[in-house]
Amino acid sequence: MTKAIIRTDKAPQAIGTYSQAVKVDQIVYLSGQIPLVPETMTLIDGDISAQIKQVFENLQAVAEAAGGDLSDIVKLNVYLTDLVHFPIVNEIMGLYFYEPYPARAAMGVAALPKDADVEMDAIMHLKTQEYPAS
Numbered sequence: 001m002t003k004a005i006i007r008t009d010k011a012p013q014a015i016g017t018y019s020q021a022v023k024v025d026q027i028v029y030l031s032g033q034i035p036l037v038p039e040t041m042t043l044i045d046g047d048i049s050a051q052i053k054q055v056f057e058n059l060q061a062v063a064e065a066a067g068g069d070l071s072d073i074v075k076l077n078v079y080l081t082d083l084v085h086f087p088i089v090n091e092i093m094g095l096y097f098y099e100p101y102p103a104r105a106a107m108g109v110a111a112l113p114k115d116a117d118v119e120m121d122a123i124m125h126l127k128t129q130e131y132p133a134s
Contacts, residue, residue, distance in 0.1 A: 001025060008065035011058045012036035015113065021062050028066040028124040032079070033058035034116035048085045048117055049092060055120050056096045068126045070096050075123040078106040082117065089118070 006021035006028065014020060014031070021030045035044045035054035038061070044054040056070070063069050078089055086106055093101075102122070112119045 006062060006066045008061055010038060010061035010065070012038050012041055015041075021066055023066055023126075026126045028063070028068065028072075028126060030059060030062050030066075030073075030122040030124060032119045032121040033062070034113055034119045036114070036116075043114060043116060048088055051116065051118050052085075052089055052092045053095075055118055056092065059120060059122060060096070063122075063124055066124065066126070068124050071098070072124045072126055073097075073102045073122045074125045076102045076104045077121050078104065079109045079112060079119040080106065080117065081109060081112060083108040085117065 002023075002025055004023040005019045006023055008020065011020055011033065018031050021028050023029075033055050035051035036042065036058070037044050037054065038058070044050050059073075060070050063072060078086075080086060080089070083106070089106065
């Protein structure tokens with residue numbers, strides 16, 4: 001078993017005792033991303049659509065740092081403080097993912113870090129075991 005910690009400045013830095021992602025052989029476990037702008041570490045300005053897009057951009061940056069991309073995600077978890085926004089997640093997800101889509105779960109939650117309205121985490125399966133240059 002080969003284990004590596006994934007880090008990138010193109011996604012928000014961890015705001016707690018966790019890593020942006022952990023790679024074990026060909027599987028990458030991506031930690032939850034909220035709509036933080038990496039350069040400022042503040043929530044993106046704008047409506048729920050802007051927040052969802054920022055979360056996907058953050059996940060994409062971590063996926064790329066691990067040597068993959070969003071098409072390698074096999075499981076996506078979506079956490080929303082208001083499930084009324086779920087159709088917007090579906091719409092925007094269609095801009096970032098293509099068939100075959102990953103398995104997915106969506107959950108309504110009472111609150112998220114930094115008062116974000118959306119958070120997502122994922123599991124990714126890489127096509128190769130090669131490790132990207134750090």
